[in-house]
Amino acid sequence: MSRDPSHDILFDTIEIGPKRMKNRFWQTTHCMGAGSERPGTQAHFRGMKAEGGWGTVCTEYCSVHPESDEYPWTSARLWDEGDVINLGYLCDIAHSHGALAGVQLWYSGIHAINMESREVPRGATQLSSNVWSSRTVYAAEMDEHDIQAVINMYVEGAKRAEAAGFDILEVSGGDSTLPVQFLERRYNKRSDKYGGSFENRARFYLELMTALKQACGDSCAVTTRFEVDTLMGADGIQATDEGIRFVELLSKEGVCDLWAVKIGDYEEWGEDAGPSRFRKSGWMTPFVKQVKGVVGDTPVVVNGRFTSPDDMVALITGGVADIIGGARPSIADPFLPKKIEEGRLDDIRECIGCNMCVSKFVQIGQLQCTQNATAMEEYRRGWHPEKFDKTESPCSVLVVGGGPAGMECARVLGERGYDVHLREAEDALGGHWKDVVRMPRLEEWARVITYREAQLAKLKSVEVHLGVGEMSADHVLSYGADKVVIATGARWLGDGMSPLGHAPIPGADAAAPYCLTPEQVMAGKEVPGGRVVVVDGDGHFTAIALAEMMADQGKEVTYVTCMAEVSEYGAFTLDLFNNKRMLQEKNIAHHRDTWVESITADSITLYNIYRQGPDLHDPVAGESPRNQSTKTLELPCDAAILVTSRASNDALYRELKARRGEWAAQEIQDIYRIGDCHAPRQALNAIFDGHRLAREFDSPHPQYPLPWIRERQIWQAETYPKLGDARPNIEPEP
Ligand SMILES: Cc1cc2nc3c(=O)[nH]c(=O)nc-3n(C[C@H](O)[C@H](O)[C@H](O)COP(=O)(O)O)c2cc1C
Ligand code: SF4
Numbered sequence: 106m107s108r109d110p111s112h113d114i115l116f117d118t119i120e121i122g123p124k125r126m127k128n129r130f131w132q133t134t135h136c137m138g139a140g141s142e143r144p145g146t147q148a149h150f151r152g153m154k155a156e157g158g159w160g161t162v163c164t165e166y167c168s169v170h171p172e173s174d175e176y177p178w179t180s181a182r183l184w185d186e187g188d189v190i191n192l193g194y195l196c197d198i199a200h201s202h203g204a205l206a207g208v209q210l211w212y213s214g215i216h217a218i219n220m221e222s223r224e225v226p227r228g229a230t231q232l233s234s235n236v237w238s239s240r241t242v243y244a245a246e247m248d249e250h251d252i253q254a255v256i257n258m259y260v261e262g263a264k265r266a267e268a269a270g271f272d273i274l275e276v277s278g279g280d281s282t283l284p285v286q287f288l289e290r291r292y293n294k295r296s297d298k299y300g301g302s303f304e305n306r307a308r309f310y311l312e313l314m315t316a317l318k319q320a321c322g323d324s325c326a327v328t329t330r331f332e333v334d335t336l337m338g339a340d341g342i343q344a345t346d347e348g349i350r351f352v353e354l355l356s357k358e359g360v361c362d363l364w365a366v367k368i369g370d371y372e373e374w375g376e377d378a379g380p381s382r383f384r385k386s387g388w389m390t391p392f393v394k395q396v397k398g399v400v401g402d403t404p405v406v407v408n409g410r411f412t413s414p415d416d417m418v419a420l421i422t423g424g425v426a427d428i429i430g431g432a433r434p435s436i437a438d439p440f441l442p443k444k445i446e447e448g449r450l451d452d453i454r455e456c457i458g459c460n461m462c463v464s465k466f467v468q469i470g471q472l473q474c475t476q477n478a479t480a481m482e483e484y485r486r487g488w489h490p491e492k493f494d495k496t497e498s499p500c501s502v503l504v505v506g507g508g509p510a511g512m513e514c515a516r517v518l519g520e521r522g523y524d525v526h527l528r529e530a531e532d533a534l535g536g537h538w539k540d541v542v543r544m545p546r547l548e549e550w551a552r553v554i555t556y557r558e559a560q561l562a563k564l565k566s567v568e569v570h571l572g573v574g575e576m577s578a579d580h581v582l583s584y585g586a587d588k589v590v591i592a593t594g595a596r597w598l599g600d601g602m603s604p605l606g607h608a609p610i611p612g613a614d615a616a617a618p619y620c621l622t623p624e625q626v627m628a629g630k631e632v633p634g635g636r637v638v639v640v641d642g643d644g645h646f647t648a649i650a651l652a653e654m655m656a657d658q659g660k661e662v663t664y665v666t667c668m669a670e671v672s673e674y675g676a677f678t679l680d681l682f683n684n685k686r687m688l689q690e691k692n693i694a695h696h697r698d699t700w701v702e703s704i705t706a707d708s709i710t711l712y713n714i715y716r717q718g719p720d721l722h723d724p725v726a727g728e729s730p731r732n733q734s735t736k737t738l739e740l741p742c743d744a745a746i747l748v749t750s751r752a753s754n755d756a757l758y759r760e761l762k763a764r765r766g767e768w769a770a771q772e773i774q775d776i777y778r779i780g781d782c783h784a785p786r787q788a789l790n791a792i793f794d795g796h797r798l799a800r801e802f803d804s805p806h807p808q809y810p811l812p813w814i815r816e817r818q819i820w821q822a823e824t825y826p827k828l829g830d831a832r833p834n835i836e837p838e839p
Contacts, residue, residue, distance in 0.1 A: 106448035112414045114421055115445060119160070119404055119428060122326035122362030124272045126160040126428070127203050129421065130442040131406050133365060133430040134209040134275065134330060135378075136165035137462075137481060138471030140179040143816040144191035146471075147181070149484035151206075152198030154435050157490075158442030162199050163207035164192065166277055169262030170835070172255075173212040173283075176221035177469050180211065183262040187825025189269045196270030207273030208266045209330060210259055210317075214283035215244040215292070216371060227251050229287045229309070230294040236281070236371050252299065253837035255283070256313050260320045261833050267321050273363075274317060274325050276310075279332040281371035284310040288351060289335065289342055307351055314360040328363035329355075332377075334392050335370045344368075344392045349399060356400045365406040365430060366393045375679025378432065379410070381458025382546040382646070383683040386410045387420075394425045406430040412438075412455040414445045436462050437476040440491055451559055454490075457550045461789045464677035475553065475789040478513065478796035485813040488800065493520040496803050500774070503528065503586035505576050505757065507569070508536020509788050510780025511592030512557040514795030518802060519564035526586065527561065532572040534558050536594050537781075538788065540627035544650035545657065553788065578760040582771045588802075589773060591761070592795065593754040595781035597622040603642030603749040605667040605700050605714065610640075612704035613747055619706045621746050623647050632660070634743020638709045640701055641666040641748050644673040645787070648748035649684055655746070656691040663740060664688065664695040667714055671695050702737055704745050711738045751785035758782060777808050 108116075119126045132154045139146040151162040167181035168174055174182075182188050192208070199206040216236045217226035228244025236242075247255065263274050278284045286292035287309035293300050299308050317327045333348035335341030342348045355361045368389050369376030379388055386409055393407040407426035410433055411417055417429045434441055437456035444453050454476050462480070465473045474480040479488040499522050504515045507529030515527040533539060535554040542551040561567050581589055599615025599622050602608065615622045621630055637660045641648030649672040652664045664671065671688060675681040688695055702710040718732035758778045768776070779798050780791035801807050818824070 108446050108448045109414070112418060112445055114418055115414060115429065115442075121205075121273065121328065121404055123323060124205055124326045126205055128158070128160040128442060129417075129428045130159045130161075131365070131428045131430045132159040132162040132435045133406065133408050133432040134163040134165060134207070134277075135432040135436070136178070136180065136466050136472070138179050138466055139481075140165065140181045141183075141188040141191045142179060144194045145484040145814065145816055146481060147191070148195040148198045150481055151195050152202065153483045153490065154439040155199040155202035155204035157438070157440035158446060159204055159431070159435060159439075160442075161205040161207050161273060163273070163275065164195065164209060166211040166280070167208050167262075167266075169210050169212055170258040171222035172219070172224045172226050172258070173214070173217040174219045174222040174224070175213065175217070178466070181208065183208070183210075183265040183269075185826045185830075189265050190825070192266075192271070193269040200270065205272040206270060207275055207328075208269075208271045209275045209277050210262055210266070211277040212255060212259065212283045214286045216242065216281060217244070218242050227255055228283065229292055229299065232292065232294070249297075250837060252309060252312075254835050256316045257835035257837060259313055260316055261835055263317050263321045263325070267325055272325055274321060274327050275365065276313060276317065276327075276329045278310060279330045279367045279377070280374060281332075284313060285332060285342070288347070291337075291340055303347055303350060307354055310351070311355060311358060311360070314355060315358065318360045326362040327360065328365065329361055330365045330367060332367050332370060333396055334368045336368060336373070336376055337370070341370065344395045349395050352396050353399050356403060361403065363404045363406065363428075364396050364400060365408075366396050367408065368392050373679075373682055375460075375682065377408075378460065378463055378679060379458070380460040380678055380680050381410070381549040382680055384410075384458070386412070387416065390420065390425055397424055397426055404428050408432060410434060410456055410458055412441065412453060414450065433458070433462060436472065436474050436480050438490070439477070454556050455552045457552045459550060460678035460680070461787065463679055464674065467677045473789055473793070475792065476556065478793045482813075485816070486800075486811075493517060493800075495522045498803055499523055500587035501585070502526070502588045502590060502802075503581065503584050504590045504592060505581065506530075506536060506592035506594060506780075506782065507534040507571070508592060508594045508780065508791070509538050509553055509557075510782075510791040510795035511536070511590070512554070512561065512795070513792045514590055514592060514779055514799045515567055515569075516557055516560050516564065517796050517799030519561065519567035521799065521802065522566060523802065525567040526570060527567060528570045528573050528576060530573060530575045534561075534569065534571070537624070540624060541647075543627060544647070545653045547646070547650060553792075576757065578757060578764060581757070581761060582764065582767055582773065587772065587774050589761070589776040590798065591755075591758040591776065591778045591782055592780050593757055593782045595751045595753050595785040597624055597748065598750050598752055599747060601640065601701065601704070601747050601749050603667065603700070605642060610701045610704060610747075610749070613701070613745065615747065617706070619744050620704060621744060623651060623746065623748055626651060626654075626746060632658075632744045632746070635659075636661045636663075636742045637744045637746060638663045638665055638740065638742045639746045639748060641668070641672065642750055643748050644668050646672065646674075646680075648672065648746075649675070651746050651748065652693050653687060653691060656693050662691075662693045663742070664693055665699050665701065665711060666695075666697055667700045669697055671697060701745075707741060707743065709740050709742045709745055711740065712736065751781070753782050753785060755782050775807075
């Protein structure tokens with residue numbers, strides 16, 4: 106297939122300072138958990154995007170000096186020769202695919218927690234960090250000497266970046282970093298020439314860009330990532346006021362080769378990396394458009410979960426931006442530009458905006474993606490998102506269950522040349538995900554199903570059988586497949602069993618009319634009366650979504666969770682604050698640190714899980730050593746929705762395993778289980794499980810993952826720096 110001519114504009118070359126980008130696809134700065142510490146993972150992850158056609162691939166935020174360190178979160182770093190070597194590998198791979206390599210120069214000022222370096226950061230004003238409010242994080246207020254020293258740190262970092270091979274030096278002026286702390290009134294309380302008036306507050310950022318341009322501007326593009334609006338109204342930076350005045354100032358001075366624009370600040374970076382529950386594709390466009398309006402020919406990058414080439418073209422022809430940025434779209438599909446170029450739009454694996462990628466990084470892990478099981482596995486497992494080793498021992502495989510894990514497993518088995526039958530009891534593919542995508546705000550998540558459905562339909566070696574009802578063990582054994590994969594999912598428990606105490610709730614029984622599981626709600630079981638309590642022992646999206654659904658149906662809703670936060674996992678996916686705003690807006694009462702003592706047909710009795718008090722008594726057999734307390738809160742209620750915990754639908758697998766003696770007679774070589782049937786889990790892990798099994802299907806024991814490459818320092822290898830090495834001098838000349 107060839108590219109649709111209406112998309113040609115996306116493949117124009119773009120000049121960025123002294124560099125030329127081969128098209129308009131820019132993989133925007135985003136963290137992933139490898140930094141400079143795991144060079145193979147970093148380089149092959151970014152390199153895959155370069156191979157997939159992104160004209161520029163950027164690192165995550167990259168510390169220019171140990172005074173700004175966010176350990177244990179893994180940023181890139183440009184502190185010494187070791188980092189130059191490690192990040193140099195990324196540049197080499199990016200260049201080998203014709204892409205430019207960008208690095209985001211980062212100094213966090215008053216938000217630098219410095220848990221590794223233990224150094225004291227410098228800031229515009231000595232204030233307590235509002236990002237890490239409880240951690241006693243302050244900076245030392247900078248005098249003019251410090252200002253020059255910090256600019257020198259950036260310049261030293263930039264020179265190391267240049268030595269590593271980077272083409273683009275992007276100053277982070279987003280996520281409330283130091284340049285923004287100078288610019289923004291709420292961080293800058295100075296009364297010298299760096300504080301007070303707008304011009305004074307802009308001075309540090311301007312001097313920094315000027316210094317970088319002078320030091321590296323002939324060979325590298327010097328650009329910035331700027332938060333043009335902090336969404337705080339007149340208290341912060343506004344796109345219609347100081348945000349745009351700053352863009353004009355830097356443009357006039359000619360010290361910025363490209364603007365990559367974002368909104369929001371570090372406390373609430375979910376306004377930038379907006380989850381699809383609250384932000385639809387393109388939500389930043391009105392802000393970015395202001396920037397393009399004042400920078401003339403200087404290129405502007407726009408982000409906003411863009412996956413449709415038509416939308417991308419409209420952004421360019423509509424004068425919003427020159428370059429299409431993609432952080433999450435490039436994670437979900439590193440080959441997005443190539444697929445547009447080749448006119449293979451059906452094959453685009455669109456990001457669903459679930460922010461599971463963010464959530465893994467926020468938990469100090471490494472990025473993972475719901476849509477792309479190969480993300481971060483490029484180096485350590487050698488997986489390519491578009492290439493699959495053909496099997497040398499093709500055989501027939503029966504996959505039982507067409508939920509996310511079963512679909513993914515069947516897809517990859519089909520790509521590998523196995524003869525696959527995917528059998529789904531219901532009339533449509535998707536399993537429990539079909540319910541999920543009908544809950545409020547989750548419609549974009551349907552792409553998990555639609556992408557796989559479309560891919561399966563193209564695979565000649567996969568037959569999909571729908572509406573075939575649940576398979577019995579006898580049927581599986583006599584089906585005629587060489588190998589079997591059981592992917593029968595999981596179900597919500599109807600007795601209120603939860604992580605708290607691992608005990609059912611007295612009176613909870615989904616067989617009663619007044620108790621419902623999420624599946625029952627979505628299957629249309631009547632929710633009686635006007636007062637509903639949603640009981641959340643799960644902490645992810647299901648309970649909060651059902652609470653909103655009930656409120657939208659006009660019910661009086663109370664949300665109860667044993668956890669410290671409403672929909673606690675939302676803190677990791679950056680949904681938390683808007684979840685709270687939604688509860689306020691829809692008058693949904695909520696109780697945290699609270700659980701359920703009992704449920705009846707007309708009431709629910711709640712208790713605070715810390716009601717027993719802090720003191721311990723001497724131990725007495727059969728008694729709790731804490732103070733006894735029977736404090737409760739009884740709420741009248743007509744229905745309780747139990748989102749408490751799940752259990753695998755593994756009865757079929759267990760029966761088949763128990764009948765292992767019959768397999769040989771039926772010529773069955775092996776039977777595996779994947780996804781929620783193995784253990785209930787987040788969808789991305791279920792999908793990964795199906796993908797991994799299929800990738801390793803011809804290994805000796807496919808149920809067990811093969812070893813992967815573990816990047817770590819091996820004892821006695823050389824270290825950078827060595828004890829006793831000097832640091833580059835960043836002190837200004839006297
Ligand atoms: C996992 C993750 C990490 C991110 N890390 C950074 C970062 O280090 N620096 C930065 O400026 N933006 C960072 N961002 C924000 C993105 O660059 C981008 O502005 C945002 O995700 C919206 O673009 P998108 O819709 O194309 O994903 C990150 C986003 C994600 C998803
Ligand atoms: S994890 Fe979700 S939000 Fe992140 S890139 Fe993948 S699909 Fe998109």
